[in-house]
Amino acid sequence: MSKELSPIQKKTLGIVFFTIFLDLVGFAIIFPLIPQLTSHYSLVDSQNIFMHTLWNGVDLLTSFIGSPLKEGQQIVLFGCLLGAIYSLLQFFAAPFWGKLSDRIGRKKIMLTTLSGMVISYLVWIFSASFSLLILSRLIGGLFSGNLSVATAIVADITTKEQRSKGMALIGIAFALGFVFGPAMGGLISLWDMSKAFPEYVQYGINPFSSAASLAFFLSLMNLLLAIKYLPETKGFLEKAQGVKNTSEVVHRTANLFKIFSFRFSKAVNQTNFSYFLFIALFAGMEFTITFMTVERLAFTPTENGLIFVFIGFLIALVQGGFVRRRAHIIGEKKVALLGLILLSPGLLFLGYAQSITGLLIGLTFLSFGSAMVVPTLTSMVSLLTSENEQGEVLGIFRSLGALGRILGPLWASLVYWRFGSFYAYLSGALLIIIPIFVLKNVHFTKENSK
Numbered sequence: 001m002s003k004e005l006s007p008i009q010k011k012t013l014g015i016v017f018f019t020i021f022l023d024l025v026g027f028a029i030i031f032p033l034i035p036q037l038t039s040h041y042s043l044v045d046s047q048n049i050f051m052h053t054l055w056n057g058v059d060l061l062t063s064f065i066g067s068p069l070k071e072g073q074q075i076v077l078f079g080c081l082l083g084a085i086y087s088l089l090q091f092f093a094a095p096f097w098g099k100l101s102d103r104i105g106r107k108k109i110m111l112t113t114l115s116g117m118v119i120s121y122l123v124w125i126f127s128a129s130f131s132l133l134i135l136s137r138l139i140g141g142l143f144s145g146n147l148s149v150a151t152a153i154v155a156d157i158t159t160k161e162q163r164s165k166g167m168a169l170i171g172i173a174f175a176l177g178f179v180f181g182p183a184m185g186g187l188i189s190l191w192d193m194s195k196a197f198p199e200y201v202q203y204g205i206n207p208f209s210s211a212a213s214l215a216f217f218l219s220l221m222n223l224l225l226a227i228k229y230l231p232e233t234k235g236f237l238e239k240a241q242g243v244k245n246t247s248e249v250v251h252r253t254a255n256l257f258k259i260f261s262f263r264f265s266k267a268v269n270q271t272n273f274s275y276f277l278f279i280a281l282f283a284g285m286e287f288t289i290t291f292m293t294v295e296r297l298a299f300t301p302t303e304n305g306l307i308f309v310f311i312g313f314l315i316a317l318v319q320g321g322f323v324r325r326r327a328h329i330i331g332e333k334k335v336a337l338l339g340l341i342l343l344s345p346g347l348l349f350l351g352y353a354q355s356i357t358g359l360l361i362g363l364t365f366l367s368f369g370s371a372m373v374v375p376t377l378t379s380m381v382s383l384l385t386s387e388n389e390q391g392e393v394l395g396i397f398r399s400l401g402a403l404g405r406i407l408g409p410l411w412a413s414l415v416y417w418r419f420g421s422f423y424a425y426l427s428g429a430l431l432i433i434i435p436i437f438v439l440k441n442v443h444f445t446k447e448n449s450k
Contacts, residue, residue: 005158012157015229016150017173022222023114023146024177026121026215029185031286032304035294036189037208038079041130048130054081076291080413083287085134087406089141094402097145098152106153107232109145114223116143121216126204136212147174151398156233175374179312185211186305264393268384270442272400274435275377278340279404281428281435282370284412285347292421296354307363314367323375332376332383333444339372340436344429351425380444 005013030037045051058077101109120140127133150170193209194201289307293299299307327335346365353359378397385393416424 009157012231012233013154013169015225016153017169019110019114019222019226019230020146020150020170020173021177021180022218022225023117024174025181025184026117026218026222027140027144028178028181029188029211029215031182032186032290032301032308033189033208033211034079034083034287035075035291035304036301037133038075038082040207041133042075042078044128045130050134051130054078057081076288077413077417079291080287080409082137083409084406086137086141086144087402087409089138090144091399091402091406093142094145094148095399097143098148101149101152105232105234106149106156107226107230110149110153110226110230111223113143113145113149114219114226116140117146117219118216118223119143121212121219124212125209125216127208127212128201128204128206132204147398153233175315176312179308179315182308183305183312184214186300186302186308188214189301189305265384267442267444268381268393270438271377271381271384271444272397274336274340274439274442275381275397276400276404277431277435277438278343278373278377279401280408280411281343281347281432282366283405283408284428285350285366285425287409288412288416288421288424289350291416292350292353293359295421297356297359307359310360311363311367314364315371318368318371319375323372327372327376327379331444332380333439333442335372336376336380337436337439339369339376340432340439342366342369342372343432347425347429347432351422351429377439380442384444 041048041051055078058081097109097113116139120136120143123132123139124136127136147170154170188210189208191210192207193213194205194207197205290299290304293304293307297303323335342365346362346369349358349362349365353362381393381397412424412428415427
């Protein structure tokens with residue numbers, strides 16, 4: 001079977017790419033707003049029961065660990081607990097939607113999850129109270145199964161020889177969504193709907209409704225495009241090409257015991273562990289960076305959004321100009337190690353940064369490193385896995401990434417809250433030594449790859 005994709009396969013993959021991209025843009029719009037959003041609701045709805053519950057969690061940690069050095073650092077931990085609500089629900093809900101799509105069809109589930117996201121953003125638009133914001137995050141987390149379904153769609157329409165091309169598109173859409181989402185959120189936050197339309201404040205319009213409205217319209221457009229253009233892909237190859245697809249569908253899992261069951265080869269387990277630690281450390285930086293820039297440099301949401309534009313531009317530059325062309329020549333392991341090594345000075349620069357120059361230098365190292373690590377580790381774990389285990393291993397690989405995005409921000413926020421931003425990034429710069437050491441000992445050669 002040819003590795004080249006047919007026109008109909010390319011068209012379907014393009015639809016999936018656009019669907020995931022728009023979904024992630026809408027999801028990530030909130031990122032640069034979290035510091036101001038957290039402070040806003042702490043002031044305007046301080047007696048809210050959910051607000052009290054989260055602050056009680058902060059106070060409980062305070063009693064065990066000790067008082068924070070600065071009052072403002074409590075906001076960091078509070079924001080992390082707020083973000084964890086969505087991430088935890090996403091971690092457990094995504095495998096459910098993926099498995100359900102096996103039974104009743106990909107398109108039905110994709111439309112269901114997209115509809116849920118539309119509702120969640122609609123609630124966010126009118127979230128004058130913290131309770132409605134929590135409700136919005138709960139709905140969004142419960143319906144955040146698009147990535148699992150998209151992965152299944154790619155497995156449906158590609159042969160084993162074509163799979164890597166298809167999966168790469170999902171990774172690119174995921175990365176671009178995390179770049180453009182925060183950038184758009186930061187820019188649109190310049191327009192305060194509560195000031196532009198004060199007569200609608202009584203209906204719940206608030207300073208963050210502009211960002212919520214953008215997320216809503218993007219998700220609605222996404223839903224309408226999927227309704228019209230996304231085909232049902234179960235049995236796609238049999239119908240389109242008369243070829244039986246023997247590839248296993250890639251499933252994410254929320255079973256912690258399965259994620260950490262080291263029953264695969266030592267090289268696969270080491271690569272997975274390196275990826276998990278990298279994602280945790282990078283996600284910790286990604287979450288706390290907006291708090292740090294507000295604290296040290298008095299950044300606005302717009303300026304925080306531009307940070308992600310800068311990161312995205314560098315990642316695209318490195319992945320398109322270097323990784324895509326040179327990684328297979330230099331070697332995936334060598335490029336991944338170089339990327340991990342670059343993260344350490346990047347985190348150190350952020351720890352010491354007291355100016356925009358220091359901030360940009362640190363982000364440059366981190367962007368270059370991240371651009372090298374993600375695609376090469378993904379390639380490594382695939383090359384180290386036999387064909388009949390691709391689905392399960394890649395599913396576990398993705399689940400470890402999801403778990404890292406939950407635990408990383410929690411860890412970074414705890415260190416930031418208790419000791420300050422300098423020690424949050426210093427500890428990350430030191431801990432990155434662990435995945436470097438683990439990956440260095442991975443036996444990865446052309447002989448042991450499939």
